[in-house]
Amino acid sequence: MKFRAWLAILAGFLPASLVAVVAFLTAYSWPAIRFNGVNFIWHDVWNLGNLYADPVHVGGMPIQPGAHYGILFLIVGTLLTTAIALVLALPVGVGAAIFLAEATSGKLRIWLSSFVELLAAIPSVVFGLWGYVVLIPLLGRHVYPAMAKVLAVIPFFSGPPGSGYGLLTAGIVLSIMIVPLIAATLRDALVAQPKSLREAAMGMGATRFEAIWNVVLPGTYRVLIGATFLALGRALGETMAVLMVSGNALNYLPHNIYTPVSTMAAFVVSQLDSALQDPTGMAVRSLAEIALILCIISVIINGTARAMLWFWARSPQPGGA
Amino acid sequence: MSSTMPQSSLSAPAAARWLRRQRHLNFGRRLFSIAGWSMSALTLLLLAIVIVWILTIVLMRGWAAMHPSLFTTITQGNGGGLLNAIEGTFVLGIGSLALAVPLGVAAGVYASEYRFTRWSSAIRFLSEVLVGVPSIVLGYFGYVTMVEGLGWEFSVAAGSIVLGIICLPYICRTTELALRQVSDELREAAYALGASERHAILHVCLPAALPGILTGVMLALAISVGETAPLLYTAGWSNYLWDGRLTHSPIGYLTYAIWTFINEPFAAANALAYAAAFLLLLVVLGINILSRFVLSPRP
Numbered sequence: 102m103k104f105r106a107w108l109a110i111l112a113g114f115l116p117a118s119l120v121a122v123v124a125f126l127t128a129y130s131w132p133a134i135r136f137n138g139v140n141f142i143w144h145d146v147w148n149l150g151n152l153y154a155d156p157v158h159v160g161g162m163p164i165q166p167g168a169h170y171g172i173l174f175l176i177v178g179t180l181l182t183t184a185i186a187l188v189l190a191l192p193v194g195v196g197a198a199i200f201l202a203e204a205t206s207g208k209l210r211i212w213l214s215s216f217v218e219l220l221a222a223i224p225s226v227v228f229g230l231w232g233y234v235v236l237i238p239l240l241g242r243h244v245y246p247a248m249a250k251v252l253a254v255i256p257f258f259s260g261p262p263g264s265g266y267g268l269l270t271a272g273i274v275l276s277i278m279i280v281p282l283i284a285a286t287l288r289d290a291l292v293a294q295p296k297s298l299r300e301a302a303m304g305m306g307a308t309r310f311e312a313i314w315n316v317v318l319p320g321t322y323r324v325l326i327g328a329t330f331l332a333l334g335r336a337l338g339e340t341m342a343v344l345m346v347s348g349n350a351l352n353y354l355p356h357n358i359y360t361p362v363s364t365m366a367a368f369v370v371s372q373l374d375s376a377l378q379d380p381t382g383m384a385v386r387s388l389a390e391i392a393l394i395l396c397i398i399s400v401i402i403n404g405t406a407r408a409m410l411w412f413w414a415r416s417p418q419p420g421g422a
Numbered sequence: 423m424s425s426t427m428p429q430s431s432l433s434a435p436a437a438a439r440w441l442r443r444q445r446h447l448n449f450g451r452r453l454f455s456i457a458g459w460s461m462s463a464l465t466l467l468l469l470a471i472v473i474v475w476i477l478t479i480v481l482m483r484g485w486a487a488m489h490p491s492l493f494t495t496i497t498q499g500n501g502g503g504l505l506n507a508i509e510g511t512f513v514l515g516i517g518s519l520a521l522a523v524p525l526g527v528a529a530g531v532y533a534s535e536y537r538f539t540r541w542s543s544a545i546r547f548l549s550e551v552l553v554g555v556p557s558i559v560l561g562y563f564g565y566v567t568m569v570e571g572l573g574w575e576f577s578v579a580a581g582s583i584v585l586g587i588i589c590l591p592y593i594c595r596t597t598e599l600a601l602r603q604v605s606d607e608l609r610e611a612a613y614a615l616g617a618s619e620r621h622a623i624l625h626v627c628l629p630a631a632l633p634g635i636l637t638g639v640m641l642a643l644a645i646s647v648g649e650t651a652p653l654l655y656t657a658g659w660s661n662y663l664w665d666g667r668l669t670h671s672p673i674g675y676l677t678y679a680i681w682t683f684i685n686e687p688f689a690a691a692n693a694l695a696y697a698a699a700f701l702l703l704l705v706v707l708g709i710n711i712l713s714r715f716v717l718s719p720r721p
Contacts, residue, residue, distance in 0.1 A: 104620035109541055111528035115594055116548040118587045122555065122563045129566045196465030204459070213466070215714060220473055222710040224648025226677045227699055230684055231476045277472055284469075306441035310455035331554065338556020340651040341681060366558045370651055373565075392562040396555055403554030407547060
């Protein structure tokens with residue numbers, strides 16, 4: 102029994118670290134939460150105030166005059182880059198999973214799958230490097246100007262094509278980073294589907310692809326939803342790659358898909374140095390509030406995804422396995 | 423299917439004939455299938471192109487920037503070597519594993535061996551949640567609590583602890599999965615021979631699960647070596663070699679060199695970034711390939 106108790110305590114460091122992260126971030130950012138109020142997520146202005154003036158007291162807290170913290174542009178940037186990443190990554194992930202699960206087998210499948218999963222092993226700063234030296238010149242000089250001309254009729258795709266840093270570039274890089282997650286999860290689910298489903302479908306006269314598309318794939322929709330949630334969580338919190346390709350916009354909302362943006366995670370990195378200039382510390386605490394919001398969002402998304410997958414694993418799937 | 427089957431009474435052989443004819447004649451259905459296969463092959467090809475593209479850019483430009491002095495000199499301004507960064511990445515990797523391996527393996531053992539307890543379910547669930555917490559959030563937590571709160575400043579200790587937290591759930595999960603592969607007969611045999619719970623777990627189950635656990639540890643190392651954002655806030659950056667102090671002394675690491683020196687307008691600085699990316703990729707991919715094919719070859 103003594104061994105078991107020790108093990109339980111040691112094992113408790115893992116949950117304890119998660120609780121500590123939420124607790125300490127909340128405690129640290131509490132003055133900022135009180136000062137910023139709801140305006141934090143509704144306003145579009147991140148302004149440290151006049152750093153050369155003496156602090157004034159607002160509600161008992163020292164604040165630099167003119168300081169105002171609003172992160173709507175970050176929330177919009179985060180949501181839009183993530184949405185673009187999912188829109189691009191889902192079809193590619195599903196297609197790759199179908200090919201790996203249904204068109205290959207044995208050694209070839211293992212090799213090709215490992216090859217695709219190499220993408221998941223590459224550190225995010227290397228994606229950022231590639232995006233910065235390869236993607237941005239290519240997209241900014243050739244692809245975006247052409248897109249802006251050809252797609253001018255679509256509202257969000259017209260207008261100045263920018264320099265290559267921006268919403269769409271960040272979305273593309275993010276999508277590459279989350280594709281292997283979707284592809285690997287869905288591939289395993291497709292392989293695990295019972296053979297009888299495919300045989301029944303082909304016995305009814307369906308072609309091989311029709312059997313996969315109309316019968317086998319719908320049986321894995323729950324796995325696909327779960328994997329999409331996990332990919333969503335990953336994309337929301339991705340920092341370095343986005344930081345290097347998004348253009349780090351400040352205080353404005355994107356007006357088209359080529360506009361520079363910033364995300365919550367990237368902003369926390371890019372702003373620490375200037376936030377430290379604030380002698381009252383409110384800027385650093387407001388950054389902590391951003392980190393806290395990001396943390397809570399990711400806990401909710403991952404918790405939901407895991408709960409869904411657990412719950413579904415227990416109940417048999419309608420029409421499928 | 424585009425055309426509906428005649429509903430009126432058809433004998434079984436007639437229905438089969440109709441189906442065969444449909445399959446051969448229906449151009450739309452064949453087109454759909456061909457298009458579907460082509461699209462799925464194209465997506466895989468697209469991914470392959472991107473992978474090869476990233477690897478060739480980093481490996482070719484990195485190889486061009488390789489020079490023996492990289493490994494013998496420290497960073498100076500916009501040039502010099504990477505010795506401090508290589509040393510720092512090594513120190514931080516070892517530091518994070520020193521913390522995460524005992525705790526993560528303990529969590530994994532508990533999650534697997536006592537899997538019907540509530541605490542075990544809680545650990546498993548929270549571990550899955552912790553995997554999803556963005557690393558920058560953990561980095562900021564380290565900044566708030568250790569760098570500022572405890573007054574450690576940018577330091578090896580703060581960086582290693584944050585990297586350790588990042589590694590924990592990975593090690594926990596692979597340990598749990600590896601232990602679940604150990605057959606119950608082995609446990610029963612140990613208990614039948616009079617082994618205590620402690621002996622059965624430490625001397626029977628863990629050795630049997632060791633290859634799987636090692637794989638997890640290696641992958642966790644690859645993750646911690648590749649992290650950037652949480653270290654900016656906790657380890658800082660230093661142009662000099664580590665002075666051996668755990669606190670109050672920042673340290674360099676390869677990922678910082680990539681991020682910073684690629685943004686500089688000097689060719690020498692860019693070469694340093696490519697060299698750092700080359701070394702990083704070599705280590706990370708090496709670990710991944712090693713753990714995938716050597717330690718735990720798939721069936």
